[in-house]
Amino acid sequence: MIKTTARKDLFLFLAFSAAVLAMPWWLAPLGAGYPDLLQRFAIYGIFAIGFNLLFGLTGYLSFGHAAFLGVGSYTAVWSFKLLSMNVLPAIALSVLTAGVFALVIGYLCLRRSGIYFSILTLAFAQMAYSLAYSVLTPITNGETGLKVERQDPRILDHMFGSAGSGIPTPELFGIHMAGYTGFYFCAVLLIIGFYISMRITRSPFGLMLKAVKSNQNRLKYTGVNTRPYALAAFVISGLFAGLAGALLAVTDPLAGAERMQWTASGEVVLMTILGGAGTLLGPVIGTVIIKYLENIFSSFSAQTLHGFFGFLPDGLENVVVSIVGLFVGSGWNLTLGLVFMVLVIFLPGGVIEGISRLTALVTRRRPQGPGASKTGTAPNAAPAPSHPPGGPSPAIVPATGVAGATAD
Secondary structure: OHHHHHHHHHHHHHHHHHHHHOHHHHOHHHOOOOHHHHHHHHHHHHHHHHHHHHHHHHOOOOOOOHHHHHHHHHHHHHHHHHOOOEHHHHHHHHHHHHHHHHHHHHHHHOOOOOHHHHHHHHHHHHHHHHHHHHHOHHHHOHHHOEEOOOOOOOHHHHHOOOOOOOOOOOEEOOEEOOHHHHHHHHHHHHHHHHHHHHHHHHOHHHHHHHHHHHHHHHHHHOOOOOHHHHHHHHHHHHHHHHHHHHHHHHHOOEEOHHHHOHHHHHHHHHHHHHHOOOOOOHHHHHHHHHHHHHHHHOOOOHHHHHHHOOOOOHHHHHHHHHHHHHHOHHHHHHHHHHHHHHHHHHOOOHHHHHHHHHHHHHHHHOOOOOOOOOOOOOOOOOOOOOOOOOOOOOOOOOOOOOOOOOOO
16 A cells, blocks of 8 residues: 555656646647746745645645745845845745744744634734835835845855856856746756655654644644644745745845735635645646636736627627626736636535546446446356255355354
8 A cells, every 4th residue: 555655656746747847838838838927837836835734734724824925035135135146045045034934923823723823824924014015124125125236245246256247137056047947947946845745745744734634622632732733834834935935036036025915825825725725736736727817817908808809899899898807907816716716616625626526437437348247246256155945044154254253
């Protein structure tokens, strides 16, 4: 059984890696093969994988994970400004800083559970957003946002003579993180994050997290303290969020307070539930769906709609464009809401549940072999022994599996 699970996990990991690395090819026919969108698929996929480790495994619903995303972005930009444009120090510092923030916030919020935990995380996220937007403007640059400038000190770059005279851009030992290079860098980190998530899920620690979600009170009655496990899951999830925030700054060296807003936290919740909470592939699938819909529907304008419905009579065309226009452009979130509502009503387990249902349906309809029986018995099985009418009945062997044994 263990070997079978290990083989399935290895196949899943290899298939996932191949699909991620081949995104520029198989997403090109769908109009999603350009680097900027692919980078967002990978970055927010990391964000959703980390969130799923908390919500999908333990059942703790956090509405404040965007705070760690923003902390990671601000830390990465400050690393670019003070130390070096090399992405490795920025990523390391971002993950570490987000982990410290997650430890403090998680320690305070995990004193409560259920809706009270969710409200506490939302409150902390909004506090972080307000601090970044107005109070800590010397650090965050307020509503303008923090960005890299030529006159920044960049101590390590000047020390090793790698500071150029042009516009500074993030790089990895001379390789600039732009275009498809930036995507593949994010894709490799996404694959690593997926592998870590898989190992955590299959480990005894992951089983304990699932037990916390299943029945936390029963664990407490048996003497198990569940708070350290929930706090560890919260911190690990915060580390993933900090990594995603750092990668946002790597691909676009700018950090703004909008990344810490409650809508960003709600978006990762939608990604996880849409794909399938508690599954390995679900968060990534939900990320791709939401970011793809955002890219497609938000690009539609009134002029585009008039061109699309130009075959209709003028009066009807204006009515149709005015109605459809509510669901595209700046109102594309209405389309996302409808898709999310339909999936939650008919597929509570997300897209992964839909795939499982289709697989089960195809398996049931698969024709049986020529020697198979509808009742599931072997074609050459010997008939059951019979006895003449009125004769003695055959001895019935009890269900103990031992001949001649008697039932208790």
